[in-house]
Every structure is written in C-alpha cells, then in structure tokens.
Amino acid sequence: MAQAIELHGKVQSSVNVENIHVINATAQKFTITDKNGAFRIPVKLNDTVSFSSVQHEPKDIIITSEILSIKTISVRLKEKINTLDEVVVGKILTGDLSSDIGNVEEELPINFYDLGIPGYTGKIATQSERRLAQAGEFKPIMLLGLLGGSMPLDPIINGISGRTKMLKGHVQHEKNDTLLKRIRIELSETLFSLNPLEEEFRMDFFYFCEMDDNFYARCAGKTDLEVLEFLQEKLKTYKANQILKQN
Template identity: 30%
Template sequence: MQIGKFSCVFFVLFATAALAQTAIPRKLRGKLKTDFATPEGFYVINLKTEQAEITDEGGYFSIAAMVGDTLLFSAAQFKGIRVVLTSDDFGEKLFSVQMVPIMNQLNEVVIRRHNDINAVSLGIIPANQKSYTAAERKLKTATSLNPTASAGSMAGGSISIDPLFNLLSGRTAMLKKELIVEKKETYLAMLDEMFDIDHYINKFKIPLDYVKGFKYYAVDNDKFTKILDQKNITTTEFLLGELATKYKEIIAGENK
C-alpha cells in the first residue's frame, strides 16, 4: 500500500513538473529558408500572444513561445505558413521553415520589345531624372538652393533666396504638411483596396460610425504604415486587428 501511494505521489509530481515546463514560454530560435530570395524582413507572429518578430539578414529569428502555440510566417510574394509547435521544436536543433513563393501562372505570355520607345527617348523627361509626386515636387522647389550664372555678381554667380524666404514665411512647413497629408491619403486608398467596409465591421468589430476614424487612426501609426507599404494583406490584417483592439478601448473610454 505504501509503495502504491509513493508511486502515485511521484507520478503527480512528475506530471506537474512536465506540465510546468510546457506552460512556461521559452525562446524559440529558428531560421527561414527560401529558394529564390534572401529571407530578410519576413514576419514571425505568435498568434496566441500576438507577439511579432522580424527575421534578420540571414533569415534568423527568436520569439517567445511554448508548446501548442501557433506561429505564422509571412512575407510579401510568399505563402503564409502556420505551424503548431510541439516539444520537439524546442530541441537543440535550429527550428527551420521553408517558405514557398506565390507563383502566378499565365496561360500565354507574348513579349514585344520596344526598348527604343520610352519617356526619355520621346523627350518627355531627361535621362536619369527621379520621379516625384506633386507634393514632393513643391517641397523640393521650395527648399532647394538653385545656383544661377550672373556676370554682375562678385562671386561670379548668385543663389536663389526663395528657400530662405519660404522658410521665414512658413511656406516650407506648409508644404511639408501637404506631403504628410498626401501620404496619408495614399495609405487610406491602399486600405480601401484591401478591405471593404463590411470587413471592418464584421472582422474587427468596429462600429459603422467609427470605421473612417479607425482608418485615420491606423495610418497615423508608423509601424503599421511600414507594413502597409509592403502590401502584404496577411500581416496588414493582423496588425489592423491589434490596432482595432486599442481603438475600441478608446471608443469605450469616450462613451463612459
């Protein structure tokens, strides 16, 4: 009888210790692999804790996780991969995941080369000219010092005083604000292309009257806009979910 009780107590203690080991988050170190690209800047997201990490230039990452957690591996032009972690994944060997690119198959591709016809050859723009948006062009014009030849000046040339005038008059600050507004409008348009209004209401549980405000709230977040620039719908939606939770807390506080 004593032996039986001892065995039972030992089993309970052993099971408790084993359970405790699996319940404590540990650092999972791993590496992403690809056949066609350097796996730098890929996202590793723990869907349970909502923690996100980014791979370094070698594709390596480190993230807190435990047995049973689901990790999402995501990047632009690659299929999202979900992995449910087991105890074997926390061994001495490096945890590795092979990323699969998204291949768009076309029925037929016909290529006709017209290399001699372009905006430069047609005289529309000078060679090697950088393209700017309307707001960027205005800001560049207002802040650039443009040396011009002048035989009557002592130094053999003169410099436009427009940038100094614009700085003192506040026009430069105004143009910088215009550039910020233009970028936000671009981000808002990108969101409209990715998700319709029903997605915000049904998926993120944002009230209809607050959807527009939530979009502005999202594009004010620098971390989010960096993700949005990559046009990765999976990661964008994940971060929108995080922002939606915070935004609903703000709404609740305002309605008290």
C-alpha cells in the first residue's frame, strides 16, 4: 500500500472535460485530462488528488485502499456557475438630464455589412501594432528604389532613430502582458498548490517570469504542462534569489 501506483481515471461533466488540471500535491505530480476526460497520475494511499479548471468547481479526492486496489477512478465535476450583475433592458428616463443623456437610444452607425460591401474581419490591431505598421521597417530591397528616386524615407529614418525598435518592444510587451494574464488566471492555483509561495510575492514572481527573454517562446501556444514546467523552473530561480537577498 505504501508503494505508488499509476491511477487511471476519467472526469465526467456536462461541459468540456478536456484540459482539466489533475494535481497530486502530496507527490508533487501534475497532469491534464485529454479530450475524453481521461488521465493517468501516480498516487499512494491517503494522497489527495485535486481537480480544477476555469469551467468547474474544484474537487478533492482522497486515495483510499479501495481505489488503490482497482487502480481506476471516475470523477464527476460540477459546472462552475458565474453570477452576473443585474441587467436592465430598455431605457430608463428619470427627468434628470445629466443621467438621462446616457440612457437615450441612438442609431448605430452604418457599417460595410449594412451596405453589402466586403470589409476586413480579421484581428483588430492594437495601437502599438498600428504605429509599428505606420513606421515601416527598412529592408535591403528598398535600396532598389534609389535607382528610380522613389525610395521611402520613413523606414530609414525610423530605423536610424531607433523608433522602429522601440515600437517592436511595445508590441512584444503587449503580447507578453496578455499572455501573462491568461497564465495567472488558468495556472496560478495549480502552480502554487504544487510549489507554495506567499501571496505577497506571487505578482512579483509573474513579472519575474515575463522578464525572461524566452517567456513568450516557452509559453505562447504551449500546453499547460509545458507552461507549468517553465513556471516551476523560474520559481526555483526566484526562490533562490530571495534567499540571496535575505543573506
């Protein structure tokens, strides 16, 4: 009974069962469910296995001798219900101009869909991305423009002044910031259940991760397992730095 076994399990729910976090904090092991809700994780007697996701209420299972003997488990999770603030439909006029002006109905501006005109439906660029596009970027092929006297000057000027490099930095910072927010929401609970860190240091730790040159490459488009591996590596370094500062 003291030996670890590989537990085969399946999560059931009325909503999506893929990518649910399965954590054995006792053994410091972590995995996620596949598209069918199936998972495998090493356990021992009396280990606590936790299940969590943004769509479900968290749930803990204590590993009993019965579970160890059959080596399988089925877990049903409840969908997490998010309550919304009360919404009032329709306009409410009180007679007070300062408050009623915000409740007056107005017609929406006509767009290209209304007129049957094809329009851009892709991702809307951020302000930094628009500025970078306007600044342009110097490419060697532009030198051919010298022959015809039509070489664009903005990319050269912005390249020499460093403005293009600065704008690229702003665009990357926005991408890092968006990615970091998603990681904090989806992985904080799992990370700190496996690797405890005082609440007051957690935000500082995530900024420490963002400063890593490999942060975006290691985390963007990666699975939770891959991201968690990166976070655990950085947390070891962060804690080691804290010890050095204290000494």
